[in-house]
Amino acid sequence: GAVVSQHPSWVICKSGTSVKIECRSLDFQATTMFWYRQFPKQSLMLMATSNEGSKATYEQGVEKDKFLINHASLTLSTLTVTSAHPEDSSFYICSARMGLQGNSPLHFGNGTRLTVT
C-alpha cells in the first residue's frame, strides 16, 4: 500500500515553455504533499508544501509564480514549471503522507527528470 505515482518520469522541453508534473496517491488520501528538487549528488531541497483545498506553502527563495502548485483533490497535486529555463533543469520529486504530523513516513514518487533546452 501507500503508492505514489509521479508522471512524467522524464521530460525535455524548450526554454520558455511550461511543464506540468503530476503526483498522485494511488491507494490513500494525502492531505499534504511535498515537492522537492534535487541537484546531482545532493540531498532533497523542499520547494513547497501542497495542502488540499488551500494555497501551497513555499519555502524561502522559491518563486511562487514560477513553480505553480495545485492540490485540487486528496489524491492529486500538480507542479507546473512556467516559462522554463535551462537552470530549471533538475530532478523533481513529490511525496505524500497519510498522517498529518511529522511522525509518519513519507511516500515518494519516482521523480521527474526535467531537461530544459
Place this chain on the structure above:
Amino acid sequence: SQQGEEDPQALSIQEGENATMNCSYKTSINNLQWYRQNSGRGLVHLILIRSNEREKHSGRLRVTLDTSKKSSSLLITASRAADTASYFCATGTDSNYQLIWGAGTKLIIKP
C-alpha cells in the same frame, strides 16, 4: 531545509560486509527516519525510530538513536549489491509536518 549531517559521504565495501552510516542532527526531535534512494529514483522509507527508542531492527537493518548525542546510525548487515544506493536520514517532530533531511551517504557494494 537540512539540519543533519551524514557520514561518511560515500562508502564502498565488499558484498557480504556490514555497512554503517551515521547521522547527526541539531534540534529536538520526536522521530528519526531513514530512507533509501536508488539512482534516478524516488526515496523509499526504510525505518522510523521514535525519540524514546534506542534501537530498532527491520530485516538486515539496525538503527540506533542516541538523543543525548543527537545522532543515529544505520547498520546494514551482510550487504548485497542491491543495497547500492544513497541513504538519507530525516528528523521529524509530532507538531510539524515537515521533515528535515540529512545530506545523504552514497553506498556502493562491490560484488
